[in-house]
Amino acid sequence: MTKKYDVFIIGAGVAGLYTSIIIKKGTPMQVPSEPITVGVAEANRIGGLTKYAFIQITKKWAFSGSNLIRTLYGEAVQAGVDFFENSNVTKIVRQDNNFKIITNDEIYVAKYVIVATGILTFPNILDTPEKTNIGLHTPEEMVKEITKEFGWKKVLVVGNESTSINNLATRINNSNQFDKVDSYLINKNVNINSDYFGLDENLTSNYDGILFDYNSYKLNNGSTAFLNNLNILQENGYVEANAFGETRVPGLFAVGSVTMPISGVPEAIYSGQVTGLYVGHLLEKTTIADYSGRFPFLPREENWKYSFQHKLEKDK
Numbered sequence: 001m002t003k004k005y006d007v008f009i010i011g012a013g014v015a016g017l018y019t020s021i022i023i024k025k026g027t028p029m030q031v032p033s034e035p036i037t038v039g040v041a042e043a044n045r046i047g048g049l050t051k052y053a054f055i056q057i058t059k060k061w062a063f064s065g066s067n068l069i070r071t072l073y074g075e076a077v078q079a080g081v082d083f084f085e086n087s088n089v090t091k092i093v094r095q096d097n098n099f100k101i102i103t104n105d106e107i108y109v110a111k112y113v114i115v116a117t118g119i120l121t122f123p124n125i126l127d128t129p130e131k132t133n134i135g136l137h138t139p140e141e142m143v144k145e146i147t148k149e150f151g152w153k154k155v156l157v158v159g160n161e162s163t164s165i166n167n168l169a170t171r172i173n174n175s176n177q178f179d180k181v182d183s184y185l186i187n188k189n190v191n192i193n194s195d196y197f198g199l200d201e202n203l204t205s206n207y208d209g210i211l212f213d214y215n216s217y218k219l220n221n222g223s224t225a226f227l228n229n230l231n232i233l234q235e236n237g238y239v240e241a242n243a244f245g246e247t248r249v250p251g252l253f254a255v256g257s258v259t260m261p262i263s264g265v266p267e268a269i270y271s272g273q274v275t276g277l278y279v280g281h282l283l284e285k286t287t288i289a290d291y292s293g294r295f296p297f298l299p300r301e302e303n304w305k306y307s308f309q310h311k312l313e314k315d316k
């Protein structure tokens with residue numbers, strides 16, 4: 001049976017989780033017995049890339065990404081958000097005043113959809129760091145890490161932007177620490193269902209480890225192929241959205257790193273905050289950010305021409 005929601009979120013990384021909580025907990029309903037319903041589809045498991053990261057905010061302050069995810073997930077479940085893990089969204093279709101969200105095993109219907117798919121369809125490569133890892137740091141640091149931690153001698157650098165992967169492979173090779181370093185260009189968007197992230201086993205069996213070039217995914221977003229039918233993507237695959245997360249398609253929003261090549265956890269949380277409150281307002285018009293400071297993170301200046309408040313007033 002098709003499941004219906006007021007809001008459906010695609011991706012349960014930090015952006016999707018935070019947005020779901022904001023919508024559920026930040027929207028005071030006039031009729032509390034009829035709460036807003038929120039569903040979240042996650043292609044892998046809850047947590048996205050943040051789950052694997054140690055989040056560096058300043059040079060002197062970092063915290064565990066997995067702790068953050070655990071806390072947010074607990075809040076979301078307690079707030080009544082429905083989660084569907086291992087549920088890969090393959091297409092979204094606009095239908096009458098709703099959206100049809102099609103996954104590998106289910107169809108959902110929702111009034112509003114929020115895309116929070118980050119930049120990779122396969123953050124789970126970090127489940128097996130001794131075989132597959134992400135080239136996130138400077139190449140020189142990566143060399144130290146992969147020789148010390150994993151003992152790789154034959155390395156395949158892969159990604160979806162040729163200049164970036166060639167650059168990484170060359171700099172790693174220049175360290176003279178490896179017997180063999182090659183690069184391999186994979187599709188701009190890899191379908192989550194494709195075997196081994198779109199890589200041929202005949203190719204990968206020649207190497208000790210596969211290093212995914214994070215920078216190439218920052219240049220070409222790798223998580224948005226399923227949105228090709230909606231004309232909301234920029235040339236490099238990022239979703240085009242305004243400061244409220246609105247895309248060109250009314251009712252379709254985007255938050256987190258799927259909209260921003262240069263971003264991190266704080267940006268994902270911030271965008272989830274603004275878009276979550278905005279979508280909450282669309283569902284329940286009494287939800288506004290007001291001078292009383294009910295939503296203290298939002299602008300409360302006397303002159304709020306460009307503020308969230310201004311936008312909400314206009315929509316009343």
Ligand SMILES: Cc1cc2nc3c(=O)[nH]c(=O)nc-3n(C[C@H](O)[C@H](O)[C@H](O)COP(=O)(O)OP(=O)(O)OC[C@H]3O[C@@H](n4cnc5c(N)ncnc54)[C@H](O)[C@@H]3O)c2cc1C
Pocket residue numbers: 010011012013014015016041042043044045046047048049050052053054055056057087088089090116117118119120121122123134136223226255256257258263264265266268
């Ligand atoms: C090792 C590492 C260290 C990092 N360190 C820092 C740091 O120190 N500071 C910092 O600010 N940032 C850091 N980052 C970046 C940070 O993790 C990301 O900016 C953040 O995770 C983005 O959150 P997000 O929710 O937008 O996307 P993600 O966390 O990527 O979540 C997106 C989710 O969407 C899912 N998904 C994708 N496609 C589909 C689909 N079709 N259907 C259903 N689900 C889908 C994915 O499986 C994923 O779970 C680091 C990243 C890594 C990998």
